Amino acid sequence: MAEYKIAIDVMGSDSGPELMVEGAVKALVANDDLSVVLFGDEERIEKKLAELECDRSRVEVVGASEVITNYDNPMEAIFRKTDSSLVKALAATGEREDIVGLINAGSTGALIAGSLRYVPAKVLKRPALAAILPAEKGGFICLVDTGANIDCNASQLVDFAHMGSDFMRDYYSIEHPRIGLLSNGAEETKGNKLVKETHALLKEDKELNFVGNIEGTNALTGDCDVLVADGFAGNQVLKNSEGIARRIITDIVKYAKMTANTEIMKLVKHLMEIYDFNSLGGAIILGAGKPVIKAHGAANADSIMNTSAMLLNIVKNRDLFYGKDNR
Amino acid sequence: MAEYKIAIDVMGSDSGPELMVEGAVKALVANDDLSVVLFGDEERIEKKLAELECDRSRVEVVGASEVITNYDNPMEAIFRKTDSSLVKALAATGEREDIVGLINAGSTGALIAGSLRYVPAKVLKRPALAAILPAEKGGFICLVDTGANIDCNASQLVDFAHMGSDFMRDYYSIEHPRIGLLSNGAEETKGNKLVKETHALLKEDKELNFVGNIEGTNALTGDCDVLVADGFAGNQVLKNSEGIARRIITDIVKYAKMTANTEIMKLVKHLMEIYDFNSLGGAIILGAGKPVIKAHGAANADSIMNTSAMLLNIVKNRDLFYGKDNR
Numbered sequence: 158m159a160e161y162k163i164a165i166d167v168m169g170s171d172s173g174p175e176l177m178v179e180g181a182v183k184a185l186v187a188n189d190d191l192s193v194v195l196f197g198d199e200e201r202i203e204k205k206l207a208e209l210e211c212d213r214s215r216v217e218v219v220g221a222s223e224v225i226t227n228y229d230n231p232m233e234a235i236f237r238k239t240d241s242s243l244v245k246a247l248a249a250t251g252e253r254e255d256i257v258g259l260i261n262a263g264s265t266g267a268l269i270a271g272s273l274r275y276v277p278a279k280v281l282k283r284p285a286l287a288a289i290l291p292a293e294k295g296g297f298i299c300l301v302d303t304g305a306n307i308d309c310n311a312s313q314l315v316d317f318a319h320m321g322s323d324f325m326r327d328y329y330s331i332e333h334p335r336i337g338l339l340s341n342g343a344e345e346t347k348g349n350k351l352v353k354e355t356h357a358l359l360k361e362d363k364e365l366n367f368v369g370n371i372e373g374t375n376a377l378t379g380d381c382d383v384l385v386a387d388g389f390a391g392n393q394v395l396k397n398s399e400g401i402a403r404r405i406i407t408d409i410v411k412y413a414k415m416t417a418n419t420e421i422m423k424l425v426k427h428l429m430e431i432y433d434f435n436s437l438g439g440a441i442i443l444g445a446g447k448p449v450i451k452a453h454g455a456a457n458a459d460s461i462m463n464t465s466a467m468l469l470n471i472v473k474n475r476d477l478f479y480g481k482d483n484r
Numbered sequence: 485m486a487e488y489k490i491a492i493d494v495m496g497s498d499s500g501p502e503l504m505v506e507g508a509v510k511a512l513v514a515n516d517d518l519s520v521v522l523f524g525d526e527e528r529i530e531k532k533l534a535e536l537e538c539d540r541s542r543v544e545v546v547g548a549s550e551v552i553t554n555y556d557n558p559m560e561a562i563f564r565k566t567d568s569s570l571v572k573a574l575a576a577t578g579e580r581e582d583i584v585g586l587i588n589a590g591s592t593g594a595l596i597a598g599s600l601r602y603v604p605a606k607v608l609k610r611p612a613l614a615a616i617l618p619a620e621k622g623g624f625i626c627l628v629d630t631g632a633n634i635d636c637n638a639s640q641l642v643d644f645a646h647m648g649s650d651f652m653r654d655y656y657s658i659e660h661p662r663i664g665l666l667s668n669g670a671e672e673t674k675g676n677k678l679v680k681e682t683h684a685l686l687k688e689d690k691e692l693n694f695v696g697n698i699e700g701t702n703a704l705t706g707d708c709d710v711l712v713a714d715g716f717a718g719n720q721v722l723k724n725s726e727g728i729a730r731r732i733i734t735d736i737v738k739y740a741k742m743t744a745n746t747e748i749m750k751l752v753k754h755l756m757e758i759y760d761f762n763s764l765g766g767a768i769i770l771g772a773g774k775p776v777i778k779a780h781g782a783a784n785a786d787s788i789m790n791t792s793a794m795l796l797n798i799v800k801n802r803d804l805f806y807g808k809d810n811r
Contacts, residue, residue, distance in 0.1 A: 373723025
């Protein structure tokens with residue numbers, strides 16, 4: 158039954174702990190093999206749990222007296238707010254064998270800093286924030302970095318390629334993930350100074366399956382499994398895609414209202430399933446020892462449910478491939 | 485009647501001179517007050533013109549024996565291929581008072597280098613490539629740079645802001661264009677090293693109406709009239725928007741076929757009018773003395789017609805505001 162336990166820090170999100178708890182309970186209803194450990198304000202969590210119908214044998218609550226917010230200095234908060242829900246959730250994820258991963262919708266900076274401190278990978282690298290996005294040709298693309306590392310050098314971008322490659326191999330069972338490098342043209346000669354330097358390094362790296370430069374038009378087409386970019390450029394791809402998709406869907410809704418065509422509203426639902434990045438799940442911290450996922454700060458109960466499903470799926474996928482004993 | 489004459493270099497595009505000529509003739513049919521000067525292979529142009537019904541009094545043909553292609557070194561080509569259609573079109577645009585602007589669908593590099601040489605602005609600045617994109621809230625956004633200057637410093641970005649501001653004031657009659665700076669967050673503290681440096685300079689610049697950082701999600705929302713970015717990041721915004729829009733429209737077409745709903749095909753037509761960047765017109769060279777527009781290399785007759793209409797509109801707009809004597 159409940160073979161997979163995930164840690165959820167219910168504090169620090171824009172929407173408040175109640176919605177996070179509701180999302181967790183929805184995830185339990187949707188997934189028989191899931192159980193959760195909720196970290197945060199015990200009283201508020203228990204009150205919300207009492208309101209909802211749920212199997213309490215699959216819910217563990219760990220009280221925490223402090224909250225790390227977006228106003229805190231991430232590094233300082235991780236070291237000073239030791240009774241915060243985030244630090245307790247991270248520490249438990251790092252220490253406890255029964256917890257397979259963690260979800261949080263609060264401070265990204267604190268989550269990254271804390272992952273490195275409490276859920277370290279075997280080989281320590283500067284962590285990166287990846288987004289797992291649906292490719293036009295099917296499957297998924299791991300876009301890394303999406304904003305954790307804004308000013309990068311070429312060797313960091315090579316690290317991102319390795320971390321992305323390992324992640325797509327481990328959690329998506331892609332044997333030799335194709336690595337693409339975001340540039341302003343597909344040709345080898347295109348790119349800014351950083352991209353040209355990185356291109357040369359990636360080409361020489363025999364451990365990677367480097368397929369060359371990818372331009373913006375084809376960023377999410379699916380010509381690579383891992384798309385490498387510095388955090389500034391990667392953030393543009395992620396947020397711009399989100400903005401344009403939201404805009405077109407809004408346009409279609411207006412058009413549907415104007416024409417009073419009900420078929421078009423069905424189309425909107427179909428498009429929302431593909432392009433609503435809020436419901437798609439969150440960003441993954443690469444460089445942590447277990448999957449740590451940052452959900453949107455404005456996440457709603459459904460998106461927390463979807464993020465939980467995403468975490469569950471990638472862990473199951475890994476177990477299928479490697480066996481549970483090799484987590 | 486034909487008060488506005490534009491120069492069109494019909495060579496160097498991927499689609500061949502015949503389609504360019506066809507586009508020019510379509511533009512003449514659509515706009516009574518337009519006349520054109522076509523530069524290129526005289527024989528092929530005349531043959532195509534003979535096939536099409538058009539008012540020859542509004543078409544001037546200037547023969548050119550050479551073509552500048554994408555394989556030429558732009559700077560070298562501008563100086564050596566002096567009998568090329570592009571150099572002749574640029575020289576005529578710079579010299580002749582009756583020509584209000586130029587369109588080309590060939591080598592972007594040569595067009596930029598040649599504009600600086602043959603159609604210089606009063607104050608010389610390193611030219612930039614701007615895209616004029618429809619804003620979500622209505623009106624247009626001038627995105628600059630979109631790929632002419634890949635590695636930039638902060639003072640260049642400030643130049644882009646000035647050129648974009650002047651352009652939107654002169655050709656779109658916006659008195660104090662709002663200048664936004666593309667960043668990875670709207671907060672002043674966000675950005676890579678280049679963005680932070682540029683932010684400080686823009687804030688101090690009393691000639692500019694700087695409204696702060698704009699993040700990717702809102703790049704094309706319409707919170708600014710000019711969006712400043714280095715050529716690498718700007719290229720991502722432009723091409724990524726194009727890629728996502730194309731992808732969603734393709735999805736809708738598939739959905740329409742699946743459901744056999746004819747209303748949805750009408751919706752596709754509506755979306756194509758807004759989001760088909762190929763038909764929207766081209767990129768504008770900022771820093772030239774007259775409007776010089778680069779149409780897509782894969783432009784078709786309709787997009788050349790639309791690019792001509794765009795050029796005509798911005799020149800007319802300027803004339804309305806400043807009077808024809810102040811061109």
